[in-house]
Structures are given as structure tokens and as C-alpha cells.
Amino acid sequence: MSWSTRALDALAAGPPTRLIDFPVRAPGVRLLLKDESGQPTGSLRHRHARALFRQAVLDGLVTEGTTVVEATGGNAAVAQAWFARRLGLPYIVVMPGRRDQARARAVEALGGECRFVTPPLAIYDAARSIEGHFLDQFGRAAPHDLADELFAQVRPDWVVTGAGTGATSATLGAVARGFGCRVAVADPDDSAYFPGWTLDVPDYATGMPSRIEGIGRPRVEPGFRPDLVDLVVPVPDAASVAAARHLREVTGLPVGGSSGTALWAALELVERMRARGESGTVVSLVGDAAERHLATYHDDAWAAGKGLDVAGRLTELRQRV
Structure with missing residues (x-):
């Protein structure tokens, strides 16, 4: 057996990651978390x-x-x-x-x-x-198997993810349309994806780094496919951190800020569905969960040092959910 054949065998997909029911106060609306922290290295990456x-x-x-x-x-x-x-x-x-x-x-x-x-x-x-x-993960944002796995588990109306390389939203979008599902991208402060998508400027750049690890970019990356995205939701960094803490309170998972960003955007979609009297299913990705996040996103002193009003956003969040 050649080395490349052995390598491809070693690169075969593992078992599916789980879906977690997340409680919301919206009759007929179900929010599920796709827990990518269950991967061997603990993240969607x-x-x-x-x-x-x-x-x-x-x-x-x-x-x-x-x-x-x-x-x-x-x-x-x-x-x-x-x-x-x-x-x-x-x-x-x-x-x-x-x-x-x-x-x-x-x-x-x-x-x-x-x-x-x-x-x-x-x-x-x-x-x-x-x-x-x-490898050049931004220049070669290779499609992966998340979408096929997810749609074999559930048929949602919306899927929410953050965008780093853009590969995940593009992969989801390419498959979602065949199931009548829409894709929303949750974008943190200072990232280029929301203004670039809104203004239809494919090379939009802010030049500003994101404070939310794993998502947000100072420029729109080549892997991002705006034509495969139905909505981009801007999420303030304080809201991302608050949602990460709320997610940990509910599930016990010490998630990073990117999971909080996606959850906040998902809850906005749930709120819109409730206001319109709609029913359906929203899936939000849990991109990572690691003990190291307890010293940052889940730490009051860290948040204060970043000038983030997490307490105010937590109050807002608990009133909504």
C-alpha cells in the first residue's frame, strides 16, 4: 500500500458530533447546538x-x-x-x-x-x-464534510456559523439550498464580512484584527462565498462573550467567543421567528470548548481589561431567552 493511500485512510472522517437541545422561549421553534468541541482536537478547525x-x-x-x-x-x-x-x-x-x-x-x-x-x-x-x-488555510479554504453530516442528522431551517476562512459557511451554503435551509454568518466587531456582504464588495477590508478568536477577519478572504450566504449578523464583542458564558451556564461547555458569537446570532433568528409566529429549527455551531477559555472569555477581569460590558449584555440575553 502506498504512503498516499495510507495517508488518505488516516484522514477518513470520524463519528458524527452530537446535537444539543438549547432551551428558548419560542413556541414551535427549536434551537440545536452542533457540538464540534467533540472532535479529537476539540474544535471545528x-x-x-x-x-x-x-x-x-x-x-x-x-x-x-x-x-x-x-x-x-x-x-x-x-x-x-x-x-x-x-x-x-x-x-x-x-x-x-x-x-x-x-x-x-x-x-x-x-x-x-x-x-x-x-x-x-x-x-x-x-x-x-x-x-x-x-497549507495556506485562507488561500485554500478546502470544503469539508460538516454539511453532509449535519443534514443527515436534522433538517433545519437556518444554520448559523461564524466566518474565519469562509470555508464553513461556503460548505454549508452549497448543501443547504438543496434542503430548503438558509445560512447565516455571525460576524464580530471589526471584521470585514458584514460590511463586505452588505455593500457587495468582495475585497472589502477593515484592516482591524478581531478580538474573537477563530472568526472575523480584517479582509474578506477568498474562501468566503457571499452568494451562498443568506444573512450576515453583526454581533458586538461584549454580546459574544455574554453568550459564551450563557452557553456554559446551560451546557457546562467552556466555549470560546466564536461559539458565543454564533449563539447570539442564532437567538436573534429565534426571536425574529417568534415575532412572526413561525415554527422551525435553528442550528448553531459550537466551534470550540476548552478550559483555557475560563481565563479569558469567562473571566471578569479579562473582559474589563478589554473594555467589554458583559454584565449588561448578559442581562439583555437572559431577558430574551
Whole structure:
């Protein structure tokens, strides 16, 4: 059996992640959470990484012994390091900023190497300068299997996700239309997706980094397909954090801000359906859940340091749900 055949076998999809019923006060409306924190590396980025590696192997860009390189941070780096180890490949990730042992630890525990670069936007050129295959998750936002799995489990009226590379909303949108389902993208402060979609400017850029890890971009990325998105919902960062805390209160999952962003937007859709007397099902993605989020999104001192009025948004949220 060739290395590529063995690699593709190792990159096969795992069991489906679960759906969680989330309580809402809207007769006839059901809100479900698709819990991607159940992936082996604990986040939706696990699917992204598998798709990127699979496509690279199929295209012959990654072969036995190839050094795999990426420019990213957080969950994407962890997921890619996990697959690189599974395939027996060297993995190097270029992260923005000064060396942060907390960010590096999870990747290095999986055998990966972390290099830190300033200024943050220099990570892409730094990654391209390293000999090996640059995965380029933003330039090659490979479609993954989330949509097929989800629609085999349930037939929702709406699916809500955040946008980082844009691959998830594009993948969902391509399949959703065949089931009469619509796709909403939840977008945090300073991200380019909401204004770019609203103004129909495909290369819109804010130049501002998102404070919500994993979603939001200073520019509209090539993987984002506005034609496959039915609605983009802007979500203030304080609302994202409040919703992340509420999600933890209900489910016990210590989720990150991206899951809170999606939940807030999903609750807005539920509220609109209730006001119109509609019934149906909304699915919101839980992109990650990890104990490290307890020191940030779930910590009052952290939120205060960011100038976020989380208490006010929590009060608003509890009145709505």
C-alpha cells in the first residue's frame, strides 16, 4: 500500500458530533447546538485541517516526509499539528506576536514547531519562506464534510456559523439550498464580512484584527462565498462573550467567543421567528470548548481589561431567552 493511500485512510472522517437541545422561549421553534468541541482536537478547525491535508495529499503536494507549514494560531494550529503527527510529517506553524508559551504548548505537545513573528501580518511571508508545503488555510479554504453530516442528522431551517476562512459557511451554503435551509454568518466587531456582504464588495477590508478568536477577519478572504450566504449578523464583542458564558451556564461547555458569537446570532433568528409566529429549527455551531477559555472569555477581569460590558449584555440575553 502506498504512503498516499495510507495517508488518505488516516484522514477518513470520524463519528458524527452530537446535537444539543438549547432551551428558548419560542413556541414551535427549536434551537440545536452542533457540538464540534467533540472532535479529537476539540474544535471545528479539526474538519478544516483534515480537508486541507486530504486535498494536499490528493493533489500530490504533500508526500511522505514533506514538511507542512502554516501561518495561524490557536485551534487551527493544534488541529493541523494533530494530523501532521498522525501522518508522520514535520509541522511548523508561524504565529503572530511575541513568543507565548501558552499558545505554543498544545502544538509542541503534538510534535509541532512554533515560530513567532512580528508584526502579525508578516506571518504569511514568513511561512512561505520555509521549505515545505504551505497549507495556506485562507488561500485554500478546502470544503469539508460538516454539511453532509449535519443534514443527515436534522433538517433545519437556518444554520448559523461564524466566518474565519469562509470555508464553513461556503460548505454549508452549497448543501443547504438543496434542503430548503438558509445560512447565516455571525460576524464580530471589526471584521470585514458584514460590511463586505452588505455593500457587495468582495475585497472589502477593515484592516482591524478581531478580538474573537477563530472568526472575523480584517479582509474578506477568498474562501468566503457571499452568494451562498443568506444573512450576515453583526454581533458586538461584549454580546459574544455574554453568550459564551450563557452557553456554559446551560451546557457546562467552556466555549470560546466564536461559539458565543454564533449563539447570539442564532437567538436573534429565534426571536425574529417568534415575532412572526413561525415554527422551525435553528442550528448553531459550537466551534470550540476548552478550559483555557475560563481565563479569558469567562473571566471578569479579562473582559474589563478589554473594555467589554458583559454584565449588561448578559442581562439583555437572559431577558430574551
